[in-house]
Amino acid sequence: MTQTVAVLGTGKIGEALLSGMIRAGWRPADLLVTTRRSDRAQELHTRYGVESVTNAEAAKNADILILAVKPQDMGKLLDELAPHVTADRLVISAAAGITTTFIEERLTPDTPVVRVMPNTPVLVDEGMSVISAGSHATGAHLATAEEIFGGVGKTLRVPESQQDAATALSGSGPAYFYFLVEAMTDAGILLGLPRAQAHDLIVQAAIGAAVMLRDSGEHPVKLREAVTSPAGTTISAIRELENHGVRAALIAALEAARDRSRELASGNG
Ligand SMILES: NC(=O)C1=CN([C@@H]2O[C@H](COP(=O)(O)OP(=O)(O)OC[C@H]3O[C@@H](n4cnc5c(N)ncnc54)[C@H](OP(=O)(O)O)[C@@H]3O)[C@@H](O)[C@H]2O)C=CC1
Numbered sequence: 001m002t003q004t005v006a007v008l009g010t011g012k013i014g015e016a017l018l019s020g021m022i023r024a025g026w027r028p029a030d031l032l033v034t035t036r037r038s039d040r041a042q043e044l045h046t047r048y049g050v051e052s053v054t055n056a057e058a059a060k061n062a063d064i065l066i067l068a069v070k071p072q073d074m075g076k077l078l079d080e081l082a083p084h085v086t087a088d089r090l091v092i093s094a095a096a097g098i099t100t101t102f103i104e105e106r107l108t109p110d111t112p113v114v115r116v117m118p119n120t121p122v123l124v125d126e127g128m129s130v131i132s133a134g135s136h137a138t139g140a141h142l143a144t145a146e147e148i149f150g151g152v153g154k155t156l157r158v159p160e161s162q163q164d165a166a167t168a169l170s171g172s173g174p175a176y177f178y179f180l181v182e183a184m185t186d187a188g189i190l191l192g193l194p195r196a197q198a199h200d201l202i203v204q205a206a207i208g209a210a211v212m213l214r215d216s217g218e219h220p221v222k223l224r225e226a227v228t229s230p231a232g233t234t235i236s237a238i239r240e241l242e243n244h245g246v247r248a249a250l251i252a253a254l255e256a257a258r259d260r261s262r263e264l265a266s267g268n269g
């Protein structure tokens with residue numbers, strides 16, 4: 001039997017997931033969305049042909065509820081949902097930091113909850129979604145989450161204790177690469193290249209490097225060594241990266257993201 005899926009809080013990640021589900025073959029008639037603003041509901045209807053409902057209606061009518069509001073809005077959303085969510089629903093949360101316990105405590109006892117940390121490349125079917133079971137979620141519930149998120153990229157099961165780390169690496173991960181591209185494009189400007197050309201050169205270097213990392217099976221150190229000629233250009237750049245502590249900065253940055261995810265666990269931000 002076809003299941004109905006509702007995306008509650010259809011902002012950036014909710015819409016990315018919605019669009020991916022439609023590309024993966026879900027029928028708009030089997031999807032519901034909730035929004036806070038009517039103009040947003042209209043926009044989503046025009047783009048995807050999906051019906052917008054209230055959070056309470058979504059809880060009553062959908063088999064699977066995907067919660068995609070900000071962590072700070074999660075407590076309020078769960079208060080709205082609680083009277084209507086029965087334990088035969090599957091609740092999937094995509095919110096950073098929010099634990100399955102936080103959600104379970106606010107819903108009908110025994111409601112299955114799965115925590116998922118996707119990332120925005122779900123928009124191009126290259127997402128990574130890290131999945132953990134709450135205390136009432138079975139293998140079948142995890143498989144359902146994998147079916148939904150696997151349609152728009154890869155999935156990985158981890159114990160929930162690793163979700164804050166996974167959020168730092170994978171959920172936030174694309175942003176670090178965009179930041180690097182932005183900074184390296186600025187370097188191209190400094191070196192006298194037109195911005196558009198600098199952008200294209202760096203983006204293609206990023207794509208080439210990413211495909212080699214994924215497909216060659218080689219360790220990144222090996223791949224970097226192959227670029228680094230004796231007394232050449234690359235080693236001059238690497239020395240500067242090491243002198244400026246870029247490796248340590250990245251480690252500290254991801255640790256800060258992990259810590260922020262832990263802070264968000266209270267739902268108060
Ligand atoms: N962006 C990302 O890369 C990722 C985000 N996430 C998680 O996804 C969640 C959403 O993040 P993101 O998409 O970036 O944020 P957005 O602000 O773009 O999306 C949240 C949406 O929820 C809506 N909303 C808030 N409260 C309610 C409510 N009670 N009922 C219905 N809709 C509501 C907001 O409406 P309004 O527009 O009116 O504010 C907004 O459109 C967060 O918990 C984040 O941790 C997870 C992985 C990656």
Ligand SMILES: O=C(O)[C@@H]1CCC=N1
Pocket residue numbers: 096167171172
């Ligand atoms: O920045 C954030 O909090 C969200 C969660 C992971 C990516 N974006």
